[in-house]
Amino acid sequence: MLSRLDRMPLVRAPLLALVLFAGLMPAAHALPAFARQTGQECAACHVGAYGPQLTPYGVAFKIGGYTDSNGQAGHVPLSAMLLGGFTHTGADQQDPPTAHTHRNDNFTVDEVSAFLAGKLTEQLGAFIQATYDGVEQRTALDHADVRFAHAMQLAGKDTVLGISVNNNPGVQDPFNTMPVWGFPYTGPAVGFGGGDAATLINGGLEHRVLGASAYAFWNNSLYGELGTYRALSPSVQSITGQGRGDDMGRLGGDTAYWRLAWMQDARKQAFQAGVFGLRTSIQPDRLSSGPRDHYDDLGVDASYQFLGTRKHVATVATSYIRERQTSDALFASGDAASRKVSLNEFRLNASYYYDQTWGLSAGRFLTVGKRDPLRYADGFANGSPNTSGYVLQADWTPWGKEDSWGAPWANLRLGVQYTMFDRFNGAKHNYDGNGRDASDNNTLFLFAWTSF
Amino acid sequence: MDNPMNSAAQLLLMLTFSVGLGGHSLPAKAAGDVARGADVFAQECAECHSPREGKNKKGPSSFGVVGRKAASLPDFVYSDAMKQSGIVWNAQKLDAYITSPRAVVPGGKMKYDGLDNAQERTDLIAYLSSLR
Numbered sequence: 001m002l003s004r005l006d007r008m009p010l011v012r013a014p015l016l017a018l019v020l021f022a023g024l025m026p027a028a029h030a031l032p033a034f035a036r037q038t039g040q041e042c043a044a045c046h047v048g049a050y051g052p053q054l055t056p057y058g059v060a061f062k063i064g065g066y067t068d069s070n071g072q073a074g075h076v077p078l079s080a081m082l083l084g085g086f087t088h089t090g091a092d093q094q095d096p097p098t099a100h101t102h103r104n105d106n107f108t109v110d111e112v113s114a115f116l117a118g119k120l121t122e123q124l125g126a127f128i129q130a131t132y133d134g135v136e137q138r139t140a141l142d143h144a145d146v147r148f149a150h151a152m153q154l155a156g157k158d159t160v161l162g163i164s165v166n167n168n169p170g171v172q173d174p175f176n177t178m179p180v181w182g183f184p185y186t187g188p189a190v191g192f193g194g195g196d197a198a199t200l201i202n203g204g205l206e207h208r209v210l211g212a213s214a215y216a217f218w219n220n221s222l223y224g225e226l227g228t229y230r231a232l233s234p235s236v237q238s239i240t241g242q243g244r245g246d247d248m249g250r251l252g253g254d255t256a257y258w259r260l261a262w263m264q265d266a267r268k269q270a271f272q273a274g275v276f277g278l279r280t281s282i283q284p285d286r287l288s289s290g291p292r293d294h295y296d297d298l299g300v301d302a303s304y305q306f307l308g309t310r311k312h313v314a315t316v317a318t319s320y321i322r323e324r325q326t327s328d329a330l331f332a333s334g335d336a337a338s339r340k341v342s343l344n345e346f347r348l349n350a351s352y353y354y355d356q357t358w359g360l361s362a363g364r365f366l367t368v369g370k371r372d373p374l375r376y377a378d379g380f381a382n383g384s385p386n387t388s389g390y391v392l393q394a395d396w397t398p399w400g401k402e403d404s405w406g407a408p409w410a411n412l413r414l415g416v417q418y419t420m421f422d423r424f425n426g427a428k429h430n431y432d433g434n435g436r437d438a439s440d441n442n443t444l445f446l447f448a449w450t451s452f
Numbered sequence: 453m454d455n456p457m458n459s460a461a462q463l464l465l466m467l468t469f470s471v472g473l474g475g476h477s478l479p480a481k482a483a484g485d486v487a488r489g490a491d492v493f494a495q496e497c498a499e500c501h502s503p504r505e506g507k508n509k510k511g512p513s514s515f516g517v518v519g520r521k522a523a524s525l526p527d528f529v530y531s532d533a534m535k536q537s538g539i540v541w542n543a544q545k546l547d548a549y550i551t552s553p554r555a556v557v558p559g560g561k562m563k564y565d566g567l568d569n570a571q572e573r574t575d576l577i578a579y580l581s582s583l584r
Binding site: 068 | 491494495496498499500502504507508509510528529563565
């Protein structure tokens with residue numbers, strides 16, 4: 001499976017190709033509709049005054065079902081967002097990444113999104129995004145998360161019980177450690193954000209499933225969630241803009257998503273640690289008698305935020321995901337040499353923001369897995385999925401504070417991001433057999449990201 | 453004959469003491485540090501309250517809160533519990549409320565567990581007293 005930021009059409013396994021297609025749109029969210037509803041500035045909920053990295057206040061808002069407000073009537077739960085940029089890679093790509101782009105040095109409008117976001121009733125809220133992908137020149141349903149949340153007392157402590165209906169395992173998670181909302185929070189649509197192998201929970205089911213989960217948040221500390229997913233039918237995928245041609249198949253009835261986390265909000269600082277998992281099987285041919293590919297993802301994560309007076313904000317976050325695959329379908333079709341493989345993903349990132357405006361971030365990513373010359377064939381060296389590298393980012397967010405121009409109607413982030421690889425698809429040098437080195441995929445991304 | 457300077461000092465002391473008993477903000481101002489209180493406000497309060505006049509966020513503006521009757525800002529939606537509390541926000545009431553909001557206004561909607569540190573509360577109230 002591919003990084004959601006990657007567009008290199010290098011893989012042969014059907015599900016990998018699916019993920020490539022599904023992951024064309026980088027995740028990107030910062031919504032003035034929430035600011036208008038609550039009366040808060042963007043900086044109250046987001047580190048660096050721009051989404052999606054949540055402060056403890058933002059975590060509580062999301063868990064509360066996007067319904068918290070300042071009590072005033074008449075809020076319209078609509079927002080819009082625009083993301084565009086310039087992308088340069090270390091060496092020209094072998095082919096233009098899409099039909100409308102060049103082999104290098106591309107100016108792109110990556111996303112134009114509309115959101116239904118915020119309180120619908122006292123206990124019902126939504127975050128639904130529809131996105132026009134300017135690179136692919138198509139429109140599709142993006143992230144969707146509709147929530148019902150009920151506040152109560154349990155054992156004398158504040159408790160929120162809720163239900164989330166969503167289209168992407170992890171999109172409902174309130175912490176920024178799982179892949180859906182993890183660093184980097186945006187990336188180049190026509191460059192390289194990672195290697196071509198990724199775990200299933202890292203975008204593998206994105207927007208092609210529908211699931212429901214029940215969750216509880218007790219005493220502003222203990223978070224637990226359990227849910228399940230079903231694959232959308234090809235016709236529904238066509239309607240939502242994903243396209244029926246890249247249908248991944250049918251999910252097993254035993255699909256389970258779960259999450260357990262502890263958060264400590266001391267207001268000047270906050271800490272979170274947890275575990276999560278996704279277990280499912282995929283039947284590519286959708287026939288009841290057909291073979292299945294089984295995935296069992298298990299993750300651990302932790303994060304720390306120093307918030308202080310919000311003048312100096314520093315964060316650290318990490319996650320480790322271990323995926324075990326038993327690929328009966330891939331093996332039967334000749335797309336895997338081994339039925340059983342494992343894949344491991346590690347991420348560590350840190351950020352510092354001054355005055356909720358000037359930000360510096362750095363991240364390390366590492367993907368390591370068992371070799372398989374058929375599963376990781378074209379574009380991989382030695383049948384290895386291993387990729388590792390660093391992401392550096394500097395950004396400027398002039399608005400989004402209480403006294404900012406345009407608050408709470410507009411926000412803006414300008415940034416420069418550089419992704420560099422010390423290994424890509426199994427090798428440092430000549431990973432594709434055509435002389436391309438990992439460093440040739442180093443990607444410079446200059447971006448402008450605004451929302452209304 | 454008494455020294456007139458001593459009499460003036462005693463009068464000032466009595467005035468200060470009586471004003472303090474009356475629940476005004478002078479004791480907090482005398483003991484609290486406004487600059488440190490501004491930091492406490494930024495850490496503990498600013499997500500929901502603005503120090504600016506007329507700027508309501510999820511919570512009402514903190515501008516001029518000392519001496520203000522509870523639930524008296526016309527353009528903010530208060531809880532019924534706060535409306536019925538009958539509180540006038542002097543230093544003592546603010547100290548008690550910031551220590552444990554739900555103990556002072558049961559059924560209020562402020563989602564805050566309270567500030568345990570007494571010096572920080574004093575500094576914070578000194579800062580709130582300066583917002584006028």
